[in-house]
Amino acid sequence: MTNHDEAAVVRPLTLAWVGRQLEAGERVLGAEALHGGITAEMRRLTIGARGGGTRELVLRTFVDVEDARDGLSREAGALALLTGTGVPAPGLVAVDPAGAHCEYPSLLMTHLAGRPVLGDKGLEARVPLLARQLVAIHALRPAERPPGYTTLTTADTIVIPKGADAGAWAAAIDVIRGPAPSCEGRFLHRDFHPGNVLFDVPPPGPAGPRITGVVDWTATSWEPADLDVAHCSTNLSLLHGPEWGLRFSEAYGEAGGVQAADPSGRLYWRVRDALAFSEEVHLVSQPWREAGRAELTTRFVEERLDAYVTALMDAPSEPRGLCKGKRE
Template structure:
């Protein structure tokens, strides 16, 4: 019997378990499957096993969101390619092991990778040191010598159809942001970007970043999309001042992409969140971050919008 964390039956199909054993190699055994918290668009598991008497650990991601798969049916292939690209470039990414691209064997498209040591930290003891680490590894990513990918950046929202949100208390700021975004982007150098870079996708060990996870959206595109996306997350978690401190830390890091200074990327990234009224990200709750409310998120996002317009 393969057990999950609380000792009950396995959360994975027998076909998936058999596939995992084949990937682990002859003489391997799956001992425990532990669902991991923090993700909301796929199922992620820690796989603990043994091979020839030695303990081994892997991470399995299964893409279970049917709507997302309908839009991007190559998600497993995409993440496998991104993992390989990042790992071989020397970035702190998991190593890709195997994939069931279509889900023909496992029932869902699946990607198996190595497990990285470390933990997510959302309440750092020293915010300035934490921000330096967050910014530094992102600059390293943007400066990495990586192979070309067939996946390129695209905006999540219809930029032409953007409208001022009905919940805002600062409609004029949002109007100016939308107008600037609709003017089009400044010039930039396409490079490897993570595309979902934020604190919940970083692991820490002994005060340093030990890993970057969740590479399924990685592609070639503008570095400002990474800094902008991270800043919106930081605004919601801690406020505008922390988001500004992160950008300053990034820009003074060797290898950083100076084009992120253009406020366009922050504005564009903010409009990515115009898909409904502000709410607290479930992943933060799952990771134990408490104290946020939709009202706090709304006020912080509005304050951020005003600050971005002031930079114009």
């Protein structure tokens, strides 16, 4: 087996486990490290068949991650659910959520064509596609619902960026001190953002971009759709500017998505997600720089986060109320 760099090397027990999942006559020919993730090691494996053909699989490995078993179990369940639904996702090959056979908890899945697109060019065409894809995900009704949403972010854990609008941040923190709005539950990806969506972007011409896959289903949950909308909005704000975070919520509604009926209910989820990013700006910005967005330094992203929080708090809202329906 060949490897392109040291990070691509598959550990011996894991390699043996992968080999047991292959078809007769197949073997692993090579591995390539995939960059861009925060918590997992990702490798693309080239699989050779006896007749000379090849195919590709993707290996996800969690090393020293506390909730690895839960995350991989959620992803395995989600990939099984998504088969045949029309939502483009990898196919599940095998999973070892507890690391019983591999050195560390691992999941093996099919490889999808396409790539994440994080640049500003063509964003206006991609945002409606992202919104329509998220609406399709939220329309799924699994026989067995995934666990509910949890958060570790509190009013006391927020890290206010240096030079931020103190008034806007104080008001935003006050928003999450109150109880969460009660809303109808939906099947959520829970980490839906441009880095987890694969696109086929053709050369300039009449054919526009299309989504070829949605990846990283380790945080699937059952809670209000606003959680996913808010998370993608924050990512778009930090990648491209606050106006795009605000625009995504509109695009989701235009695509048929249902959010909290009360504007202040929607504000709660947007603010909660944005404030959660304050604790890990350096973690989320590093993969973006590695992907070619060198200008997205930690400081630059902090300034965009401040601008987004300020924009959210400047938007008109009504007294906080309940969504239509109930949380399930």
